[in-house]
Amino acid sequence: MTAGEVAETLNTDLASGLSGAESGRRLKQLGPNELPAAEKDSPVRRFLRHLHDVLIYVLLGAAVLTAVLQHWVDTIVILFVVVINATVGFLQEGKAERALEGIRDMLSPSASVLREGTWRTIPADNLVPGDVVRLRAGDKVPADLRLAEAHELTVEESALTGESVPTAKHSATVEANAPLGDRHCLAFSGTMITSGSGSGVVVATGSQTELGRINIMMSEVESLQTPLTRQIAAFGRWLALAVVLMTLILVLLGSLIHGTGMAELLQAAASFAVAAIPEGLPALITITLALGVQSMAGRNAITRRLPAVQTLGSVTTICSDKTGTLTKNEMTVERVILTGETLMVTGTGYAPEGEVIAEDGAAVSLDHTGLRRITQALSVANDTRLVQAENGRWSINGEPTEGALQSMAGKLGFDPAAVSRLTTLPFSSENKLMATVAQTEEDLRVLVKGAPDRLLDRAAVQLTPEGGTAPLDRNYWEEQIELLSSQGLRVLGAAERSATDRDTQQLGVEALGDQLTFLGVVGIVDPPREAAVTAIDVCHQAGITVKMITGDHVGTATAIARQMGIDDGAGAVSGAELEAADDAELRRLAAEHNVFARTSPEHKLRLVTALQAEGEVVAMTGDGVNDAPALRRADVGVAMGVKGTEVTKESAEIVLADDNFTTIEVAVEEGRRIYDNLRKAIVFLLPTNGAQSVVVLFAVALGWTLPLTPLQVLWANMVTAVTLAFAFAFEPAEKGLMQRPPRDPGRGIVELRHIVQIAVVSLLIAGVTTGIFRWRIEAGDDLDTARTLATTVLVVCQGFYLFNVKALESTSLRFEALSNNSVAWLCLIGLTALQLLFIYAPPLQQLFDSSALGPRYLLIISLAGLAVFVVTEVLKLLLYGTGRQAQRSGRMVSR
Structure with a gap:
């Protein structure tokens, strides 16, 4: 449905929103926009749970027998042992819960909503279907929205879909049966706006959202005894x-x-x-x-249930999410392709620590003309900045892919702030490029970065190793782009040309022309955690199979699995194949394959259940809401504490405070x-x-x-x-x-x-x-x-x-x-x-x-x-x- 059809169905107006009276009526009818609070046992019930053990019953029977015989000292000592046993378990469980509380983010978001023609900020739990909500970079999406407007809007959905990069959004319709990660006209509750702006009409709140649906799925999952x-x-x-x-x-x-x-x-x-x-x-x-x-x-x-630590010792299979668990969820430039030359970039994450290495192993600096020119274009035509926290950890203020480019510039000692930007053409999902007019040390230039195919369409020549130009060899570049893509890398290109006085006044897409000099491409990846590779090897030595279950694309998942030693050559299984498989076929796929891509929460849950049906003791790791039902079903659920969502932590028996897969090993x-x-x-x-x-x-x-x-x-x-x-x-x-x-x-x-x-x-x-x-x-x-x-x-x-x-x-x-x-x-x-x-x-x-x-x-x-x-x-x-x-x-x- 179009946004207008959605508004008509929900009896709302995209120009003025709902009235106060109507929103109040709907709130009373449908309830607040929040997930049902997790039921927590009372202290008495928690204490009594530690008495629910057959050996404790035997001890209590012995106490009764000694009491009948009036051996009161025996009775008192036995009861003392029972109480001490329950008290130790009760106090330890409470300590683990308090440790967990310290790493939870309990902030409830607000929402910018249009009511009676006026924009106002209200608590997000007061939203109702039909409300018109405005979104800006940095906002957390407060409910499921059908987008009516989207201006360069990208949303971080990894917690929900497993995508490793932000998803570009638009207001056009998509296929009715599109997978969750491909519903580009929807913004989902709990996801984060990374860039751009937009507005949309609320179509679901509380338990009716995708987040709520997962919450309901979790409540229906049966936990297993250890x-x-x-x-x-x-x-x-x-x-x-x-x-x-x-x-x-x-x-x-x-x-x-x-x-x-x-x-x-x-x-x-x-x-x-x-x-x-x-x-x-x-x-x-x-x-x-x-x-x-x-x-x-x-x-x-942090262990929330005492037997969970021991259960890990029985584990035969670890099913792991990719993004943020096996990988850092921090984009990194891994390769630079110049004319006739491939350079490798060391170091991972956003920290500007590493170097660029030539094919012969020698370090390459900015004295290399081709490397200097492509670094300059990628770093200056860039709105993201690196930020170092007091604890020394590096992060970004902006978009992850651009952050990877700035990290590479930092490794080479290039400071984009030293170059003056005069005019900028912002990135758009339609054009798939960004350009800026900059005063470099040499001259005034138009620097462009974006999708390689769009830049190749506008390029006439390419930079030579000597710093000159030669006719564009498009076949060469397309071969390089295909090679990087097949290895699961995201590819960005860079180009430039000399600037004119007119460019400094106004820079449009058409003004870029078709005479750009193509500088090269870079391959960007969400890098594996170095320690996780070693940990997976140790798991293999211990006879434990590690399987990757991710919402990311097949190519990306396969490439990461190969780097981490997970892919055994059997190939990746897509979510569509899992959807079509009956229970018997699913058990075969789960047993024979180690990589599962483009999966939904239902797929993850079915895979864990299928492995258990094969007699496996399964540990499931993850950080996103989409992992929560499978975590609950698994013999041991392991959640990421830093980047994990609240729902994920609630579903897990163990929470990793450092998000490090090595800790699982x-x-x-x-x-x-x-x-x-x-x-x-x-x-x-x-x-x-x-x-x-x-x-x-x-x-x-x-x-x-x-x-x-x-x-x-x-x-x-x-x-x-x-x-x-x-x-x-x-x-x-x-x-x-x-x-x-x-x-x-x-x-x-x-x-x-x-x-x-x-x-x-x-x-x-x-x-x-x-x-x-x-x-x-x-x-x-x-x-x-x-x-x-x-x-x-x-x-x-x-x-x-x-x-x-x-x-x-x-x-x-x-x-x-x-x-x-x-x-x-x-x-x-x-x-x-x-x-x-x-x-x-x-x-x-x-x-x-x-x-x-x-x-x-x-x-x-x-x-x-x-x-x-x-x-x-x-x-x-x-x-x-x-x-x-x-x-x-x-x-x-x-x-």
Whole structure:
């Protein structure tokens, strides 16, 4: 529809706008021009969410059982662990939210609107369909507008469409089925006017805008559980079932075989349940993840949900937006083509840091006639200026492409301000060129820059390497332009001629004539982030596929993907091909191709869903609103914090404060480290519970006195969890971590070989503990002394076992394995101090029925711990020795 037809449909007047009464009526009927506020959980709900865990339910069940038996100390300690666990998670999540708030731009734009024939500024949320709005450079578009006027109007739409350069707008109609990026007669809410001016009629507000449509799409996207939460939930269910079954077996054994009284059996059952449940595990998981979040925050990644850091360690595919994520979203001149000569320009972004290099590798300066003349034309016929902030960061005041030209001039030491501009012909989308009359050092010249084809049409000669002129070789230039374009570069040309007195008075398009001297062309690109190229290579070594999903054109996307090492030769898939594909075909395309161009938000969402259907664990990165639905659907959504939109940040689990793709690779490594450490912590903790459970089971089955009371069992559980297990949160990454293939998300957090180790070590520690207890009872020690000795043996064996697990699948008999975590030694010192208090402090002796032990008992305890360490190292050699060698061989073959 034309703008006039739109105005007629909306019952408005382009010359006078709506009346105050009519706008008020529509506002009341349609509601304000704003997106629905995101629902935020109350503090109470957020706290209770951290109690929604199967292991927490098991702990609460144990608390109820101990309360029924009136073992109030046990009950209080268990509930204390539950509350501390939830509090740690609650505080950490709140801290991440506050960190996120610090990088959000919460400014609400205003709008210049025509009401009753008068232009006035009103809050943008008061706009209604039918309002006539005026736009100027620097404005944020306040609603979806059908443009009625457009004067050299360009709009930055990368956040919505993925375009890497501003889009030229006009008021003419376009095809009804035109893609979002090709709807040049519309300006969309939330995009930015980069140059020119215009006006239009509001056609959609609030949820009806393209921004709002994406917001609705996001609300309908189902978030997925992370691999960690799935595995921990499954582990907790199996553990709960095993505890219930074993408790029933224990009661039946005691009752039927030994005729033990019900009160004593219930006490034994309580001891067994408390022994079997790893009370410290939920808190340990939360603390380990929280410390991972702290580590990532120090490296510019803000984590909004604790499991997200670990989930990155399971990622098999990273789907990344191009503009602003893999690239800098800062246009850069990469190549200069002169007559018979190609020059390369180093440095990226707007910073005037770099140099121009000839084909033989020599640096070229302004002494080069051709380079000086083309630089002069491109920099002087230019309305953009470079700006350096106080922090040293360079940006532009003006249009990105012109900013790239000024950056190149700065690298050569050329100052456009030193040249006087007398008359200027502004750039227009119709003419596709800009010209200015300037007083150069040599003479008065007309300097022109613009689309190469338009300049070639007006040129008769070309500049020669010697500084003279020769007849224009149009075929040569068209070949060069085609070559640059095929490589995804945006091409601009430069030309000049001597100026006349008439030119200084008025410069029009026709006055340029057709006798220009063509100077050459430059190739401009939105450059890849240098660090991102390295990060992608590291991801490939780690077995992670990186895919580019962008709204930009196929040629540009392919060229950038090739530079970054993403394109595997399968070619790019266009949005039109994705649109035509059914679900089965889409899954094939998603699996076989790594580059997807000219995509819409729906395409990105479908691609992520298709990859997940293929069994991939997907991380989706992006900065634009068009990325938000896919971020929400992905296993891990990663938003750019600096250039990312508010909606994008709200949709993501992780926000990168520096917009650096490298941080994602670091986060993957951190996630793998955390997963390894959680596995180590579980393999460490469970033998404690297993040994205690076996001790109780043996005692009941054989009709023996319990070697540990329920409270002593809880002491052993908590003292090892609070001290020793905490050390695994600080365990450094193992060597070769990023040379491993991604974990299979379908496999459990502990595998069969780990379960064998847990079972054997549980039996080993239980056997040592029970054996020493029975030996000392038969030797005549009183019950309190024997139980104190048994409890201490159990705790000290765990202290030695800590160093077995630090190098879980390799030998611990290495200096590095014993010394690479100073926190482990501090935890061991803390454990020793606590256990000495347990043995010798009168208040704890009274509470736990413990008694002082002599020196010979301490020797027995130490020898028992050392024996467990040596036997476990032999067990590890049997379980992992050949497996580790096979893994190393497999990695060598893959390389």
